Amino acid sequence: MNWDWIRSNVPAIVDATIDHLILTLIAVGVGFLISFAFALVIYRDRRAFGPLAGFAGIVYTIPSLALLAFLVPFTGLSVLTAEIALVGYTLLILTRSIVGGFDAGPPDISEAANGMGYAWRGRLLRVDLPLAMPLIIAGLRVATVTTVGLVMVTAVIGEGGLGQLMLRGFNFRNTTAVYVGAIMTVALAIVLDMAILALGRLATPWTRQR
Amino acid sequence: MPDQPPRASTVEFEHVTKRYDVGAKDTPGAVNDLSLTVPAGKICVLVGPSGCGKTTSLKMVNRLIEPTSGRILIDGQDAAQRDVIELRRSIGYVIQQVGLFPHQTIAENVATVTRLLGWSKDRQRQRADELLGLVGLDPKQYRNRYPSQLSGGERQRVGVARALAADPPIMLMDEPFGAVDPIVRERLQNEFLRLQEELAKTILFVTHDIDEAIKMGDLVAVMQTGGILAQFAPPEEILAAPASDFVARFVGADRGLKRLSLTRVGNLDLMEIPTARPGDDASAVRRTALAHPWGYLLLIDDAGAPIGWIRDADIPEEGSFSEDMAVPMSPLLNRRATLKDALSLLLDADVQAGIVVDRGGRALGVVTVEMIAEVMRQGDHVVPEEPQGPEEDGAGPVDLGETQAERPPVEAETR
Numbered sequence: 001m002n003w004d005w006i007r008s009n010v011p012a013i014v015d016a017t018i019d020h021l022i023l024t025l026i027a028v029g030v031g032f033l034i035s036f037a038f039a040l041v042i043y044r045d046r047r048a049f050g051p052l053a054g055f056a057g058i059v060y061t062i063p064s065l066a067l068l069a070f071l072v073p074f075t076g077l078s079v080l081t082a083e084i085a086l087v088g089y090t091l092l093i094l095t096r097s098i099v100g101g102f103d104a105g106p107p108d109i110s111e112a113a114n115g116m117g118y119a120w121r122g123r124l125l126r127v128d129l130p131l132a133m134p135l136i137i138a139g140l141r142v143a144t145v146t147t148v149g150l151v152m153v154t155a156v157i158g159e160g161g162l163g164q165l166m167l168r169g170f171n172f173r174n175t176t177a178v179y180v181g182a183i184m185t186v187a188l189a190i191v192l193d194m195a196i197l198a199l200g201r202l203a204t205p206w207t208r209q210r
Numbered sequence: 211m212p213d214q215p216p217r218a219s220t221v222e223f224e225h226v227t228k229r230y231d232v233g234a235k236d237t238p239g240a241v242n243d244l245s246l247t248v249p250a251g252k253i254c255v256l257v258g259p260s261g262c263g264k265t266t267s268l269k270m271v272n273r274l275i276e277p278t279s280g281r282i283l284i285d286g287q288d289a290a291q292r293d294v295i296e297l298r299r300s301i302g303y304v305i306q307q308v309g310l311f312p313h314q315t316i317a318e319n320v321a322t323v324t325r326l327l328g329w330s331k332d333r334q335r336q337r338a339d340e341l342l343g344l345v346g347l348d349p350k351q352y353r354n355r356y357p358s359q360l361s362g363g364e365r366q367r368v369g370v371a372r373a374l375a376a377d378p379p380i381m382l383m384d385e386p387f388g389a390v391d392p393i394v395r396e397r398l399q400n401e402f403l404r405l406q407e408e409l410a411k412t413i414l415f416v417t418h419d420i421d422e423a424i425k426m427g428d429l430v431a432v433m434q435t436g437g438i439l440a441q442f443a444p445p446e447e448i449l450a451a452p453a454s455d456f457v458a459r460f461v462g463a464d465r466g467l468k469r470l471s472l473t474r475v476g477n478l479d480l481m482e483i484p485t486a487r488p489g490d491d492a493s494a495v496r497r498t499a500l501a502h503p504w505g506y507l508l509l510i511d512d513a514g515a516p517i518g519w520i521r522d523a524d525i526p527e528e529g530s531f532s533e534d535m536a537v538p539m540s541p542l543l544n545r546r547a548t549l550k551d552a553l554s555l556l557l558d559a560d561v562q563a564g565i566v567v568d569r570g571g572r573a574l575g576v577v578t579v580e581m582i583a584e585v586m587r588q589g590d591h592v593v594p595e596e597p598q599g600p601e602e603d604g605a606g607p608v609d610l611g612e613t614q615a616e617r618p619p620v621e622a623e624t625r
Contacts (some may be wrong), residue, residue, distance in 0.1 A: 112309025115272055115382075116323050116372075117298030130313040206313045206356045 002176040009177075013165065017184050020161025023151045024192065026083055028144050031090030038091070039098035043124065049099065056091035064089070064153045072157060082154035089150055090143040097139020101132025134207065137200030141193050148189040162188070218250040218412040219285045219379040221271060226280035228266050228437070238275070239263035241437035248429065250285075250379075251410040255427035257417055258460070263437030264416045268382050271414060272301045284380065299323055302373030302381035302411070306388040308365045310357040316342070316368055317353035323376045341371040346401060363394040370402065374409070381413045388417070399425060404546075420461055424449065424468055432457050445472055466586050467550070473585060475552050475566050476545030480575025485510050488517070488533050492526045499525055504576075508565070509536035514572030516542065516565045540565045545574055553582050 006013070038056070041048045062070075067085045075081040105128055113127045155163030162181045169177030201208065226244045230237035241263040248254040256264035269275040271282055273294050282289045289297060310319050320338040321329075329337070339349035345367040357365055366387060373381055387395040387402075403426065406413065417423055423430050424445040432440045432448060434456050441453035449465045449472070452458035462468070484499040485508045486492075499507040500522055507525060509517040518536030526535075541555045543564045556564050556579050563578045 106307070106309075108305060108307035108309040109311060111274070112303065112305060113311075115274055115298060115301075115303035115305070115309075117295050117326055119295050122326065127311060127313075131311075133313075204313065206358070 001179065002174075005174070005176050006180060013180060013184065016162045016165045016181070017188065018161075019159075020148070020151055020163070020185070020188060021192075023079070023082060023086065023154070023159060023161055024144065024147045024188075027086035027147045027151070028090055028140065030083065031087045031143065031147075032094055032140065034087065035091055035094035035098055038095045039102065040124075042095075042099050043102055043128075044120070053092070053095060053099075056095050059088040060092040062088075064150060065156065068154065068157050077157045079159060081157055082151075082159040085154065086147055086150055090147060093143045093146065094139050097135050097142075098132065101135035101139075102128050104135055105131040130204075133200065133204045137196060137203070140200075141196050144192050144196060145189045148185060148192065152185065217377075217379060218410055220250045220283075221248040221254075221380060221412055221414065222283040222286075223247070223267070224281045224283060226267070226270060226277045226282060228263070228270065228275060229278045238266045238269075239435075239437055241266050241270070241277075243280070244437065244439055245280075246431055246439065246442050248412055248414060250412050252428040253406060253413040253415055253426055254429045254431060255415045255417060255423040256431045256433060257420055257423035257427075258433035258440075259435060260418060262433040262435050264418075264431075264433050265384055266437070267433075268384055268414055268416050271380070271382055272298045272303060299326055299376065300378050300380070302375075302378040304369045304373045304381065304383040304386040306385035308357075308369040308389070310365055310368060310372070312357050315354050315356060316347075316360070317349075319357065319368060320371045320375055322372055323378075327376055337375060338371075341374055342368075344374070344405065345371045347371070362390045363398060366390055366394075366398055370405075379412060381411050383413060383415045385417055386415070387422070395422075402426075421468065421471070425471055432460060434460075470550040470553060470582065470586065471548045473549045474545065475543050475547050475549060475564075475577045476568075476574070478549075478577055478581060478585070480566055480577060481563075481581070483508050483576050485573065486520075486531050487512060488531050490531050491528075492531055493528045495531075496525050496527065508573060508576075509533065510573055513570070516540075516567065516573040540576075542567050542571075543577060544569075549582050549585060552577055553579065556582075 035056075038048075038052045042052060064085060067088065068081065071081045071084055075084065109127065109131070110123075113123050118127065151159075151161055152163035152166065154160045155167045158164075160167070162185045165184075166178050166181030169175065169181060223244045223246050226241060228241040230240055239261040244263075244267055246254070256267055258264050266275055270277050271284075271289065273289060276290070284292075310316075311322070314322075317335065317338040318325075320341050321334040324334045324337055338353065342349040342352055347364060347367055352360075352364075352368075357368070360368065366389070369386065373383075387398045390398065399422065415423075415426055417426075423432075427445050429442065430445050430448050431442045434440045440460075441448055441457045443451075443453075446469065448457065449461060449469050452461055452465075481504070483504050483506070484495065484502050486495045486499075487510055495507065505522050506519045507522065509520055509531060511517055516538075517533055518538035519540065520531070520535050520537070524535065539559075540561055541559045541564045543552050543555065543566045545566050545568050547555075547566075552564055556562070562580070563576045566574045566577055568574055
């Protein structure tokens with residue numbers, strides 16, 4: 001470990017970490033919105049599950065480097081290219097966890113809700129969505145940690161946050177840069193995971209009282 | 211109570227049939243040409259073995275299940291013509307698993323329908339507290355808890371409170387006390403009956419337990435597999451005159467004993483007994499007491515509550531009564547106690563008579579083992595006289611008007 005290098009490169013490390021964070025948050029945020037829309041369509045019509053989950057599944061199987069290479073001719077070496085790929089990879093995990101969350105409510109609760117005269121929108125907002133929270137949170141955690149890792153790969157098209165740092169480290173045989181990149185990435189993943197876990201706890205107060 | 215709509219509505223099944231595709235999986239029981247009328251303010255219990263269509267019938271009232279044919283009229287209006295959401299909000303619904311929302315506090319759960327109806331927050335909260343009190347849960351202690359923090363019995367109570375929130379004229383209850391142990395169930399049943407005396411809702415109540423049906427029902431609809439109504443009558447009549455072998459078997463062999471749980475001691479012609487209060491002049495009372503065949507005098511306090519017995523022979527010839535003369539030995543029976551409860555209390559206490567008291571604890575009269583035995587004997591007389599005619603309700607739809615008219619009136623003291 002070359003501590004001098006670290007000391008003189010703090011601003012660069014911080015910048016790379018912030019980039020990494022932003023790339024991750026945009027990917028998970030947009031991915032969540034799209035997945036939520038998918039899940040809503042499926043909530044209203046079960047038959048949509050096959051096609052939508054199938055689409056997300058196919059995207060998920062494309063190797064990340066191949067997907068980036070495929071996108072560059074259309075969207076260039078840009079944040080957009082990186083985000084399209086990153087968002088794509090969150091869809092399968094998030095869609096499945098949201099749909100799974102909606103399905104997770106015990107049948108007697110749906111029946112009580114219907115019997116008391118909930119229309120579908122009210123039932124979604126007041127009953128099914130809150131009850132889906134634990135599974136949605138779990139999905140978000142997996143998607144976020146996965147995305148933190150995947151952001152690295154986008155270094156090949158000039159993005160990548162901490163991935164950039166590591167890539168340069170490899171190129172210039174600067175092992176300290178590689179280690180710092182790796183450690184910061186892991187730290188970022190853990191911090192984000194914990195943050196979502198904490199948010200999830202706040203959003204589901206009923207699961208804590210026994 | 212908020213809102214003006216009728217406190218109770220008439221519910222009328224008119225040739226209601228629900229068929230399911232043959233081979234379809236996990237379908238509820240079918241219903242075959244069900245016709246019956248539940249008068250406003252009465253509890254009608256649908257009872258029968260599993261798969262007899264009792265739950266299906268219930269769910270057709272709030273249209274969780276739509277009938278294949280036939281109509282359900284609520285106060286004469288076809289339920290199918292009403293907006294389904296509005297209809298459901300006007301019908302209380304209690305299910306066996308309770309179905310409380312685990313993510314909402316007890317108060318939020320209870321306020322569900324009032325919130326859906328757009329009541330103000332204050333009014334919702336006030337109503338929730340009122341209802342929790344009504345079902346015997348201290349609002350201060352319970353309103354902010356979550357369902358997972360409650361016992362099974364407490365959850366059932368919250369379920370009932372939630373169903374009552376918007377003061378619906380109709381309540382549907384699907385095995386509402388099925389998920390709790392027998393002791394809690396008994397208590398919930400009693401509390402609910404007491405509640406119903408004040409509320410006077412129209413209640414459709416599903417159970418597979420004939421004892422519960424007999425206890426809870428003003429009217430009992432016995433259904434048999436295939437969704438066929440086997441008999442629809444007051445519980446006394448079901449017990450005294452089962453309409454078919456099926457009903458007789460379903461009711462069980464101990465019909466005479468079961469009838470005891472139908473009559474409340476308050477409905478008997480209680481024996482009036484001579485009474486006196488401490489301080490009363492003994493000589494004045496002595497003559498009336500000695501003229502009475504009972505042989506004992508009951509000493510009561512100023513409020514009318516029984517203190518104890520004084521044997522006729524122990525009544526002083528002069529002077530006044532005092533409390534230490536009286537021997538307390540008879541159990542006190544609430545006038546709402548059933549004959550079954552009374553009999554078991556008397557047998558336990560090994561005495562011949564119990565003192566029946568009203569809610570304020572005032573003595574109303576005396577019930578004896580002999581009087582209870584008499585009621586059982588009366589019942590026995592009714593059964594053999596009854597021609598067993600299962601043909602009339604064999605395959606086809608049961609015409610209730612007729613079957614009911616053919617039965618002799620049974621037992622004057624009903625609930």
